[in-house]
Amino acid sequence: MEGTDPVNKKLAAALSGGAVLVLTLTGCGGSEDNKELDAWAKKVCDQVPAQNQKITAAYDAITKAAEDTESTPAELQKADSQAFQDLSDGYKARATVIDTAGAPPGVDDGAKRQQAAVTKLTALSTAYADLKKQVDGLDTKNQAKFATGLKDVVAQMKKLDTQGALDAMKNLESGDTKQALSEQAGCKQASASPSSTAG
Secondary structure, three states: OOOOHHHHHHHHHHHHHHHHHHHOOOOOOOOOOOHHHHHHHHHHHOOHHHHHHHHHHHHHHHHHHHHOOOOOHHHHHHHHHHHHHHHHHHHHHHHHHHHHHOOOOOOOOHHHHHHHHHHHHHHHHHHHHHHHHHHHOOOOOOHHHHHHHHHHHHHHHHHOOHHHHHHHHHHHOOOHHHHHHHOOHHHHHHHOOOOOOOO
16 A cells, blocks of 8 residues: 555554553562552452453554555554554543542552542543544545545654653552552453563
């Protein structure tokens, strides 16, 4: 598909930064005996495998669509639109779980850290929803216009604050929180998933 192929590659490259977000909420080590914090970690971790699966599958779908040189603009639009929707839903679900779980008990600045993570994840969810709208509005009948529109989408993607969300999550899961999370089956499962490159 001439014209859109280089853009597809850029789209795949732009995604690679987001994939790292899937790996958060995992850790290594054991926690002190803190039943309240363990209960909080369980609330968060029970949802992680399903969210990670959805987010990872969406990243994979965009990368696959971007690498498929045989895709028509309409096929690419459909794949990207669905993936952006799934990413938006996945990060919204992650934010909701952390919001519902409340501040990690007995953790310094717990409420502040929790709210920062919720805010960043919610913003990321909204940004992906906006990208979906942008992709849905592309002209698939005009190859040149579609390629130009896709470039704009890639540019917007590069501006997404995935690092800010990642930093907020790392901050939330540092210290005692990280230890409590690492003992939960859901977070262990997420860190051991094939798509994960860290542990």
